[in-house]
Amino acid sequence: MRNLLGLFLVLAILVVIPSVDHVFAQADEPAKYIDRRVLIWNLFFKLMTVAFTVGAVVSGTLIWIVWRFRETHPQAKPTEYEKSDTWGGPA
Amino acid sequence: MTLELQKPRPIWQIMFSTHHTDIGLLYLILSIAFLFLGGVLALIIRAELFFPGPQIIADSMTFNRIFTVHGTTLIFLFILPSASAVGNYFVPIMIRYKDMAYPKLNAIAFWMIPPGGALVWLGFADFTWYATPPYSIISAPGPAADMWIFGLKILGISSVLGAINFIVTIMKCKHPDMSMGQIPLLAWSFLVSSMIIVVAIPTFAAALLMLLTDRLGVSGFFNPAMGGDPIAYQHLFWFTFHPEVYVLVIPAIGMMYEIIPRFSRKPIFSKSSGIFAFVLLAVVSFSSWAHHMYASGMSFTEKTVFMVGTLAAVPASGMHVFNFIATMWNGRIKFLTPMMWSIGGIALFFSAGAGGVANAAMPLDFTTHDTYWVVGHFHLFVMGTIAFGTIGFIYYMFPYVTGRMYNETMGKVHFILSFIGAILVFFTQHMLGLLGMPRRIFDYPEIPSWIIGNQIASVGAMIIGVSMVIFLYNLIYSSAKGKPADIHDPFGLGGTYYYPFEAKTPHHN
Amino acid sequence: MGHHSNWPEWLYVGVIIALMVWVGAEAWNVERLVEHVPADAEVIIVTAQQWFWSFEHEDGTKEIGTLHVEAGKAYKFEIISKDVNHSFNIHDYVVLMDAVPGRVNTVWFAPDKAGEHDIQCREYCGLLHYNMRGKLIVEEPSR
Numbered sequence: 001m002r003n004l005l006g007l008f009l010v011l012a013i014l015v016v017i018p019s020v021d022h023v024f025a026q027a028d029e030p031a032k033y034i035d036r037r038v039l040i041w042n043l044f045f046k047l048m049t050v051a052f053t054v055g056a057v058v059s060g061t062l063i064w065i066v067w068r069f070r071e072t073h074p075q076a077k078p079t080e081y082e083k084s085d086t087w088g089g090p091a
Numbered sequence: 092m093t094l095e096l097q098k099p100r101p102i103w104q105i106m107f108s109t110h111h112t113d114i115g116l117l118y119l120i121l122s123i124a125f126l127f128l129g130g131v132l133a134l135i136i137r138a139e140l141f142f143p144g145p146q147i148i149a150d151s152m153t154f155n156r157i158f159t160v161h162g163t164t165l166i167f168l169f170i171l172p173s174a175s176a177v178g179n180y181f182v183p184i185m186i187r188y189k190d191m192a193y194p195k196l197n198a199i200a201f202w203m204i205p206p207g208g209a210l211v212w213l214g215f216a217d218f219t220w221y222a223t224p225p226y227s228i229i230s231a232p233g234p235a236a237d238m239w240i241f242g243l244k245i246l247g248i249s250s251v252l253g254a255i256n257f258i259v260t261i262m263k264c265k266h267p268d269m270s271m272g273q274i275p276l277l278a279w280s281f282l283v284s285s286m287i288i289v290v291a292i293p294t295f296a297a298a299l300l301m302l303l304t305d306r307l308g309v310s311g312f313f314n315p316a317m318g319g320d321p322i323a324y325q326h327l328f329w330f331t332f333h334p335e336v337y338v339l340v341i342p343a344i345g346m347m348y349e350i351i352p353r354f355s356r357k358p359i360f361s362k363s364s365g366i367f368a369f370v371l372l373a374v375v376s377f378s379s380w381a382h383h384m385y386a387s388g389m390s391f392t393e394k395t396v397f398m399v400g401t402l403a404a405v406p407a408s409g410m411h412v413f414n415f416i417a418t419m420w421n422g423r424i425k426f427l428t429p430m431m432w433s434i435g436g437i438a439l440f441f442s443a444g445a446g447g448v449a450n451a452a453m454p455l456d457f458t459t460h461d462t463y464w465v466v467g468h469f470h471l472f473v474m475g476t477i478a479f480g481t482i483g484f485i486y487y488m489f490p491y492v493t494g495r496m497y498n499e500t501m502g503k504v505h506f507i508l509s510f511i512g513a514i515l516v517f518f519t520q521h522m523l524g525l526l527g528m529p530r531r532i533f534d535y536p537e538i539p540s541w542i543i544g545n546q547i548a549s550v551g552a553m554i555i556g557v558s559m560v561i562f563l564y565n566l567i568y569s570s571a572k573g574k575p576a577d578i579h580d581p582f583g584l585g586g587t588y589y590y591p592f593e594a595k596t597p598h599h600n
Numbered sequence: 601m602g603h604h605s606n607w608p609e610w611l612y613v614g615v616i617i618a619l620m621v622w623v624g625a626e627a628w629n630v631e632r633l634v635e636h637v638p639a640d641a642e643v644i645i646v647t648a649q650q651w652f653w654s655f656e657h658e659d660g661t662k663e664i665g666t667l668h669v670e671a672g673k674a675y676k677f678e679i680i681s682k683d684v685n686h687s688f689n690i691h692d693y694v695v696l697m698d699a700v701p702g703r704v705n706t707v708w709f710a711p712d713k714a715g716e717h718d719i720q721c722r723e724y725c726g727l728l729h730y731n732m733r734g735k736l737i738v739e740e741p742s743r
Contacts (some may be wrong), residue, residue: 033710036694036709043455051449065416066419066434069355069423070424071425078356079355151729152727226685395628406617452627453627457695460696460722527720529689535730536718
């Protein structure tokens, strides 16, 4: 599962970002002066696209973990550390 | 110390004690008191901003004083003391020593806080929590500003004394059988944050002194009329207070490192990566201070250097998140109040961090600097991550501080309301910032989107306010009438705890 | 511990570092473009004081509170302050620069359409900071 998470991030870098880049690049038409609004807001939306993608992956993982590994889940089983009582506390 | 209410002692025995759990208790009570005082100021601010135009507060000067004291209180009188409370209770026990290294110094460090807090509150200064010159030199009125300076001076010295105590306790008093790698992560977090304090705070202490003599007119360090440079103050200030952000957040992460494995019934995924990330955070915390000053006329090169320094903190923060997620993976998680606060804190930690990356990208400063975006961003950190971690830990400590159990339902309701409230307030404040609303304004023009944004944020703040009333009631009621806790396993998890109930009860002084 | 493999964490850290390098490079590139002031930009001296803005054009015309500029031209603001720190902000054009006494800070922009925009102060400057507002009026090009 963690491999999948990494895979999604790599995909985000390789596929999503260049395509977003491409779309934004087409919006820029040659003008006498550069338009700081366009440049700065485009950067902002690009960063937000990535931030929300990564955010969806992170919070999705978090929500799934919280749902799957809750002790009331039908498939919940004692962790291997519970028998030996070795998961923290004074050693 | 523990079981205070079952084996009562006269109050002066606690007040004049130098035992670490007694001082921890004093820190805890003081920080909770200031949490509510600072929170009331926040609610007044949000109520005033509900509609454009003045309603509740008579004039902008009062408003400016309120947000100044709000910020100062919650940073210096809530977050720092609450971390010290946890550290005092747990660090000596985790390193297996009978007390802090310097018990009397510990008591002195605590007792410097009430006079410092009193100076801040009685003065009620108006120059924002960073007191930027030349406003703070030539424009800020009367004794209030000077009282703030003296108050902060005292609080700064108290922090440094406390930090020295933690460093010596951990480095020199740990049990001889214990290697540094065996020290639990919570104690590590105090070691690292204390080291940041010792390096960072003296700079601000010097800047405060210079600010004071500038106000007295005998020097002109930061006064342009006397050949000084106001930007120099900003550098000195942020050299202290950017690392200070990590001083606040590292103990909160340390608290999550205690709670999350405990309630997941698994050890921490990788303790060494936790330690590594703490140390890395401490080092890079000193490389990013001037990202607060992009708009003050810095050169392209300076901006680039500080942007890189800021982005360098992200991998270390990410390692903590990874560690938390990997620890919960394959665990058997019991959702009691402390765990809920910790998980909520991690979720908001990501949002705050992503906002921080956007802040670090220098051109975006033109859109976000000094707007409500910044307010939303750092509140997500201090409230969403740090206060969430701390409040979760207060619930976690509750059974052995009082010997009784808090009310679980009220604790969960407190969390759910606070989480919803925090999202409503702070995410909306990000949007308001993008719409261009400057921070620190008493009144705003009647722009429809600003009005709606402010109203959503105010409603969110009131929800947090309600949840905090539940918290207070829970604390008071449960410590007096709550059902007695099973002190060996108050949360029914099994396993061994780092609970300091074995610590000797200090009947000697 | 040590009985689990560490490579997922290394991969994860690598991805974060790659993302941060990308963010830094993008930001650096945009900042480079935005900071380059065109050679033919007209200079407007912006003076901030508690609690209003005054402007001086290249031809000597002075204005208080309201600034008139023409669409299609580039303008470079030289921002100074007479008393405390302020911050000159035209949010609609993403223009922001602190006014710091004793310094001249510069920022430039090129309005493209006629219209009216708000000017505000974004750095706390005391009593009437909330009301330190002005108007930017962009007019049609005169030629």
